[in-house]
Structures are given as structure tokens and as C-alpha cells.
Amino acid sequence: MATTLISGGTVVTATGRSAADVLVDGEKIAAVLAPGSTLLGHDLAGSVDTVLDATGKYVIPGGIDAHTHMQMPFGGTEASDTFETGTRAAAWGGTTTIVDFAIQRYGERVMDGLAAWHEKAAGQCAVDYGFHQIIGDVNDDSLKAMEALPDEGVSSYKLFMAYPGVFYSDDAQIYKAMRVGAETGLMTMMHAENGPAIDAMVAELLAQGKTDPYYHGVARAWQMEEEATHRAIMLANLTGAPLYVVHVSAKQAVEQLAAARDNGQNVFGETCPQYLYLSLEDQL
Structure with missing residues (x-):
């Protein structure tokens, strides 16, 4: 499965909005992480197939x-x-x-x-x-x-x-x-x-x-x-x-x-x- 990291955006959920990065594995959201989080490794951007820069944009669920x-x-x-x-x-x-x-x-x-x-x-x-x-x-x-x-x-x-x-x-x-x-x-x-x-x-x-x-x-x-x-x-x-x-x-x-x-x-x-x-x- 291809992996995608959506970084730098403002994530909007049912509970509010916050700065966060979203990791997508195939067609599923695998993680929502605080910016700069090392929870899944120190170079997450370098380990995924695609990085999307969402700076200045809202990231919302479908x-x-x-x-x-x-x-x-x-x-x-x-x-x-x-x-x-x-x-x-x-x-x-x-x-x-x-x-x-x-x-x-x-x-x-x-x-x-x-x-x-x-x-x-x-x-x-x-x-x-x-x-x-x-x-x-x-x-x-x-x-x-x-x-x-x-x-x-x-x-x-x-x-x-x-x-x-x-x-x-x-x-x-x-x-x-x-x-x-x-x-x-x-x-x-x-x-x-x-x-x-x-x-x-x-x-x-x-x-x-x-x-x-x-x-x-x-x-x-x-x-x-x-x-x-x-x-x-x-x-x-x-x-x-x-x-x-x-x-x-x-x-x-x-x-x-x-x-x-x-x-x-x-x-x-x-x-x-x-x-x-x-x-x-x-x-x-």
C-alpha cells in the first residue's frame, strides 16, 4: 500500500481544529500526529511514498x-x-x-x-x-x-x-x-x-x-x-x-x-x- 503524509495543515475534526500531520496508508488514515512528532520515527517524511504540503490549508475528513x-x-x-x-x-x-x-x-x-x-x-x-x-x-x-x-x-x-x-x-x-x-x-x-x-x-x-x-x-x-x-x-x-x-x-x-x-x-x-x-x- 502506498503511504502519504499530509503535513503542515490545520486538521479539523468533530472535537475542534489543531495543527497536525496526517499519515495515510493506502485508503486509511493510519495516524494523526502533532507536528514534529517522532512517535513513528525521526524521519517520517523520508519514509513515506508521498508528502503533501498543506500549509495554510484545512485538512478535513471526507x-x-x-x-x-x-x-x-x-x-x-x-x-x-x-x-x-x-x-x-x-x-x-x-x-x-x-x-x-x-x-x-x-x-x-x-x-x-x-x-x-x-x-x-x-x-x-x-x-x-x-x-x-x-x-x-x-x-x-x-x-x-x-x-x-x-x-x-x-x-x-x-x-x-x-x-x-x-x-x-x-x-x-x-x-x-x-x-x-x-x-x-x-x-x-x-x-x-x-x-x-x-x-x-x-x-x-x-x-x-x-x-x-x-x-x-x-x-x-x-x-x-x-x-x-x-x-x-x-x-x-x-x-x-x-x-x-x-x-x-x-x-x-x-x-x-x-x-x-x-x-x-x-x-x-x-x-x-x-x-x-x-x-x-x-x-x-
């Missing part, structure tokens, strides 16, 4: 983007990034791993969806990658397939409480999937919105001719996100499944997650940068 959508078809469109272009941009930005979403649509088989996404990504990625599995049709066959996902290197799956007729799972389906998730160690990822109620609000707004972008926010009322987030938390509590709520956009939903965590429940949430800047309040 980032992991745990929620990407490369070449994802949805609503008659497809994500603009391919696995090639998306991961090339990720590498330039310091992201060294992505976790994308393999999709099982209604009426399809879970493993067929996973195989399709492996085919899209194979040989195209500039960084490491893995998959979450979207379960768009919770039935006996897909529940059985979920049990085999860990053997395929997939440790998480995603359900939707929104988009009736596309990916939507009702409470009984969510309960069944979470039971399997709890038994197999799979992380349950959840799109938490009350989809049927949102669709009813959309229909009312369309009937009133209210189609400006502003009304998109009106139809996605925070009450529908808080309610669904709470419901997902309760189902996870009942089944013992770990829960990861994706793209949280309402502060009230954050409060539900925080309360569950304060009670010791194994739940997490993520947001998107745009939700911190583009809000209904701003539009008012």
Missing part, C-alpha cells in the same frame, strides 16, 4: 452525504445528476461517500429495484456509494425481501406517509415494515407528511384557482408534518424500530423529535439547507 438522488425518476421527470456527474461534483466538494436510494415502485419486487440501481451506478462513481431501499409497496413479498437487505449491504429502508398512489404506506403497512426493521436491525427512514389530507387541501386550492407557488406551502401545512412525525414516532416506539425522519421542514416536527429523544427513544431527523432559508413566513 464527507458522507447520506441522502442523494442520482438519476431518480419522479413525477415524469428525472434528477439532473447522473451517478457520474453527481459523484464527480461530490468528490470536488470533499464528499467521499454517498448513500443513494434504490426504488421499489408499486407492483415491483424489492430486489429488482435494488439490482436496477446497482446497474445504474456500477462503474460510474467517483466516490464510494451505498444504498437505502425505498419500499413503495409494502406487501408479504416485500416484507420477506426486507429481511435479506442486510445481506445485500443495505442497512436502511424508506417509507412514505405521503404521495398516495405512488409510494404511500398506510399505518398498518408502516407497522408491519417497522416490525421487520426492528427484528433485522434495519433503520426506518420516513417521509413524514399526512399525504391524504394534503391531497385534499391541494384539490381545494386548485378548485379555487390558487395555483401560485405560494400555495404550495399553504397545502403543506406544518400541522400535517407535525402530526405525521408524531405518528411515526409512536409507531416506532410501539415496534422498537429505530427511526430517521428525512427532510424535516417544520419546527413543530423538530419539537416532536426532540421530545422523543429526550425520552430516550432511538430517533433522528435531518433537514435540507433550503428549509432554513425558504419558508412560508418569508413569503408572507
Whole structure:
């Protein structure tokens, strides 16, 4: 394995930043050393294959983007990034791993969806990658397939409480999937919105001719996100499944997650940068 010493930089970690040298052996960080350390020898720079001078620069671990959508078809469109272009941009930005979403649509088989996404990504990625599995049709066959996902290197799956007729799972389906998730160690990822109620609000707004972008926010009322987030938390509590709520956009939903965590429940949430800047309040 080739060895590399990154010297003279400011190393940034989860605990802070400090002047340090980083020794890399192959693709693994072998040591983080104080400048001038002789712990691994008096002439470490002379004993490695490559020395990189990082003076005046930050040295940071590679980032992991745990929620990407490369070449994802949805609503008659497809994500603009391919696995090639998306991961090339990720590498330039310091992201060294992505976790994308393999999709099982209604009426399809879970493993067929996973195989399709492996085919899209194979040989195209500039960084490491893995998959979450979207379960768009919770039935006996897909529940059985979920049990085999860990053997395929997939440790998480995603359900939707929104988009009736596309990916939507009702409470009984969510309960069944979470039971399997709890038994197999799979992380349950959840799109938490009350989809049927949102669709009813959309229909009312369309009937009133209210189609400006502003009304998109009106139809996605925070009450529908808080309610669904709470419901997902309760189902996870009942089944013992770990829960990861994706793209949280309402502060009230954050409060539900925080309360569950304060009670010791194994739940997490993520947001998107745009939700911190583009809000209904701003539009008012």
C-alpha cells in the first residue's frame, strides 16, 4: 500500500481544529500526529511514498452525504445528476461517500429495484456509494425481501406517509415494515407528511384557482408534518424500530423529535439547507 503524509495543515475534526500531520496508508488514515512528532520515527517524511504540503490549508475528513438522488425518476421527470456527474461534483466538494436510494415502485419486487440501481451506478462513481431501499409497496413479498437487505449491504429502508398512489404506506403497512426493521436491525427512514389530507387541501386550492407557488406551502401545512412525525414516532416506539425522519421542514416536527429523544427513544431527523432559508413566513 502506498503511504502519504499530509503535513503542515490545520486538521479539523468533530472535537475542534489543531495543527497536525496526517499519515495515510493506502485508503486509511493510519495516524494523526502533532507536528514534529517522532512517535513513528525521526524521519517520517523520508519514509513515506508521498508528502503533501498543506500549509495554510484545512485538512478535513471526507464527507458522507447520506441522502442523494442520482438519476431518480419522479413525477415524469428525472434528477439532473447522473451517478457520474453527481459523484464527480461530490468528490470536488470533499464528499467521499454517498448513500443513494434504490426504488421499489408499486407492483415491483424489492430486489429488482435494488439490482436496477446497482446497474445504474456500477462503474460510474467517483466516490464510494451505498444504498437505502425505498419500499413503495409494502406487501408479504416485500416484507420477506426486507429481511435479506442486510445481506445485500443495505442497512436502511424508506417509507412514505405521503404521495398516495405512488409510494404511500398506510399505518398498518408502516407497522408491519417497522416490525421487520426492528427484528433485522434495519433503520426506518420516513417521509413524514399526512399525504391524504394534503391531497385534499391541494384539490381545494386548485378548485379555487390558487395555483401560485405560494400555495404550495399553504397545502403543506406544518400541522400535517407535525402530526405525521408524531405518528411515526409512536409507531416506532410501539415496534422498537429505530427511526430517521428525512427532510424535516417544520419546527413543530423538530419539537416532536426532540421530545422523543429526550425520552430516550432511538430517533433522528435531518433537514435540507433550503428549509432554513425558504419558508412560508418569508413569503408572507
